[in-house]
Amino acid sequence: GAGVSQSPSNKVTEKGKDVELRCDPISGHTALYWYRQSLGQGLEFLIYFQGNSAPDKSGLPSDRFSAERTGGSVSTLTIQRTQQEDSAVYLCASSWGDDRRPIQYFGAGTRLSVL
């Protein structure tokens, strides 16, 4: 079946612009995660959605970052007023949201470059 799909695969933007990154999880997965992979910080958690519960936003680095998940499926990560330090690969993952099936499946990522 289809895996986690992320778009665009690459995004180049100018400092100060807003960007939207999209994630389409595996069908049936109720949990969705955003992570960021950068040279300086490694792999870090950003935000987690589980079903209809309030999202866990504890990893968002600033209030310029936000995310939503519509209809329990597709998620959009928005970065406002982008800065050069936002340049990174943004990875999305999904899982069954069930502790008996805890594996997170990752998309290929969106590489964001802020000029």
Added chain:
Amino acid sequence: AQSVAQPEDQVNVAEGNPLTVKCTYSVSGNPYLFWYVQYPNRGLQFLLKYITGDNLVKGSYGFEAEFNKSQTSFHLKKPSALVSDSALYFCAVRGYTGRRALTFGSGTRLQVQP
């Protein structure tokens, strides 16, 4: 707080030799432990997990990992390395309770020489 340490930035091994990639963790309570592999310009690919049960866990592509509670370690192993195993390997942990998001180590680059 939970954390993962991968003490080696890079591991070099000759093809056909056994390989070990080290991982130690810190978490409150019992852990869920994972190994993922990343090939260039690709996302993370799941290799294996430990939840409970046997300390030796077998995964994809001939990889295995040994959970050692007393040493809080979860080292990745393979009896005979292939050149195609060359990639970036990440160890990750989460607790049985609390946040389901994973905490990752810094990654270890495995280089298998022909």
